[in-house]
Amino acid sequence: MTIAQTSTAYAAPFGELDALTIGTVAVPGDKRYDALVSPWNVAIPVRPAAVLAAHDAQDIVEAVRFAARHGIRVTPQATGHGPMADLTTELLVTTKELDEVVVHPEGWARVGAGVKWLAVVEAAAPYGLAPLSGSITDVGIVGYTTGGGLGPMARTYGLASDKVRAIEVVTGDGELRRVTHTERPDLFFALRGGKGMLGIVTAIEFDLVEQPRFYGGSLWFDGDDAATVIERWLHWSDDLPELGTTSIALFQLPDMEGVPPMLAGRLTLSVRFVWTGSAEEGERRFAAMRAAAPVILDDVAEKPYTAIDSVHTDPLDPTPAYEAGHVLTDFPQEAVDALLALTGPGVVSPQILVEVRQLGGAFARSGEHPSAFASRAAAYSLLIVGISEIPGVEDHAAAILDALAPWVGGHRLPNFTFTPEEYVDAYDEVTLARLRRAIRTYDPDGVMTIGGVLA
Numbered sequence: 001m002t003i004a005q006t007s008t009a010y011a012a013p014f015g016e017l018d019a020l021t022i023g024t025v026a027v028p029g030d031k032r033y034d035a036l037v038s039p040w041n042v043a044i045p046v047r048p049a050a051v052l053a054a055h056d057a058q059d060i061v062e063a064v065r066f067a068a069r070h071g072i073r074v075t076p077q078a079t080g081h082g083p084m085a086d087l088t089t090e091l092l093v094t095t096k097e098l099d100e101v102v103v104h105p106e107g108w109a110r111v112g113a114g115v116k117w118l119a120v121v122e123a124a125a126p127y128g129l130a131p132l133s134g135s136i137t138d139v140g141i142v143g144y145t146t147g148g149g150l151g152p153m154a155r156t157y158g159l160a161s162d163k164v165r166a167i168e169v170v171t172g173d174g175e176l177r178r179v180t181h182t183e184r185p186d187l188f189f190a191l192r193g194g195k196g197m198l199g200i201v202t203a204i205e206f207d208l209v210e211q212p213r214f215y216g217g218s219l220w221f222d223g224d225d226a227a228t229v230i231e232r233w234l235h236w237s238d239d240l241p242e243l244g245t246t247s248i249a250l251f252q253l254p255d256m257e258g259v260p261p262m263l264a265g266r267l268t269l270s271v272r273f274v275w276t277g278s279a280e281e282g283e284r285r286f287a288a289m290r291a292a293a294p295v296i297l298d299d300v301a302e303k304p305y306t307a308i309d310s311v312h313t314d315p316l317d318p319t320p321a322y323e324a325g326h327v328l329t330d331f332p333q334e335a336v337d338a339l340l341a342l343t344g345p346g347v348v349s350p351q352i353l354v355e356v357r358q359l360g361g362a363f364a365r366s367g368e369h370p371s372a373f374a375s376r377a378a379a380y381s382l383l384i385v386g387i388s389e390i391p392g393v394e395d396h397a398a399a400i401l402d403a404l405a406p407w408v409g410g411h412r413l414p415n416f417t418f419t420p421e422e423y424v425d426a427y428d429e430v431t432l433a434r435l436r437r438a439i440r441t442y443d444p445d446g447v448m449t450i451g452g453v454l455a
């Protein structure tokens with residue numbers, strides 16, 4: 001049977017699912033529905049026909065089998081940092097209650113699918129260990145890692161998905177499986193890069209790195225100096241060793257609690273830096289950037305890994321975000337000029353953040369075991385974030401991408417895709433063929449909504 005996405009799906013007997021599971025099942029109108037479905041990105045309407053807040057892996061088995069029986073589709077959600085409205089209309093399975101966290105002092109961790117990076121960062125710190133978390137530790141580990149996972153140490157250690165040892169997953173055929181590079185390698189390949197396409201991950205195990213401290217943070221300049229600083233950054237980062245990972249971000253932060261006054265209500269440029277070698281060498285390396293222009297805030301110093309969120313300074317609170325982006329083949333001076341013509345000083349830009357991360361280093365090399373992550377060749381990633389209610393934010397983001405079109409190319413980062421069409425664009429033909437074969441094997445009825453995008 002192939003599941004059709006039709007309105008009849010909404011007539012599914014969710015009371016039956018409620019009887020089969022320990023977790024809470026809610027449908028629109030129920031008191032707990034809104035709280036259970038609500039994503040971090042509050043601009044995305046997540047309004048499924050029903051939500052199951054899964055209590056354990058068996059609940060997820062029941063949910064996937066129920067969906068297959070009744071011809072509806074299923075989407076997982078942990079934190080709602082990356083929902084796509086089109087994919088969340090039928091049965092949403094939230095994994096927040098799967099909160100197991102075990103850190104092994106010899107260098108690896110096991111977590112449930114509801115766990116955010118912060119829990120592992122804190123549990124690993126006493127052993128001098130760190131996970132390959134992302135720009136903010138509030139993001140969910142499973143969603144991030146199954147999308148590749150590009151973090152602030154990516155040029156030194158590669159992607160989070162390259163560190164995965166094992167994944168436990170309820171595949172679309174309703175089976176709970178343990179997957180490693182030797183047990184079902186086709187699934188191990190597909191789950192690292194393929195996100196929730198094959199099933200709902202219930203737990204994941206991954207290696208940690210020995211990184212008790214780092215030298216880094218963010219260095220802030222006035223927006224008027226953006227052209228000078230970015231020109232310096234291009235030359236400086238060109239021969240940055242793999243011990244260094246860096247990005248730049250044009251910010252227009254609002255005047256609100258938590259935003260330092262010297263950064264609020266104006267255009268600023270942040271240079272982000274993480275050096276995984278000695279603090280002395282990091283400081284020496286970074287001196288050229290400190291001298292690029294007058295500095296308005298310097299938060300680059302030797303820090304414990306628990307301070308990693310200070311590098312990207314992402315927002316913690318639920319945000320109505322409009323996001324767009326792509327990967328770039330290069331970011332030469334002409335591209336900088338094109339970017340600043342739309343986002344630089346003297347221009348009215350509705351975006352809160354326009355960020356360019358330098359890639360390369362360990363990011364560019366395949367991990368020990370092949371995966372469905374197909375963007376290794378990208379030289380830079382571009383991310384644009386605006387507040388969705390601000391008029392013109394979407395058209396302006398499209399204009400930025402148009403202006404950078406000569407340098408846009410390659411496969412998108414799965415974690416920075418924001419529509420189903422963009423999601424397909426994250427994979428090359430060979431990877432797509434392998435993913436489709438895995439879907440035919442492990443989700444023959446097409447229960448996973450996101451897998452349907454590839455059909």
Ligand SMILES: Cc1cc2nc3c(=O)[nH]c(=O)nc-3n(C[C@H](O)[C@H](O)[C@H](O)COP(=O)(O)OP(=O)(O)OC[C@H]3O[C@@H](n4cnc5c(N)ncnc54)[C@H](O)[C@@H]3O)c2cc1C
Nearest residue numbers: 077078079080081082083134135140143149150196201415
């Ligand atoms: C502020 C912010 C900062 C970010 N920083 C980075 C960054 O530095 N690097 C980076 O690579 N990405 C980054 N991202 C993107 C983020 O990694 C993705 O949006 C990721 O999917 C979020 O996972 P989540 O579980 O938190 O979100 P959710 O919205 O809960 O899940 C998003 C998707 O992840 C998949 N997923 C979630 N749970 C499961 C599961 N149990 N089984 C299978 N699939 C699942 C599904 O496809 C789901 O639709 C950032 C996003 C935000 C909003």
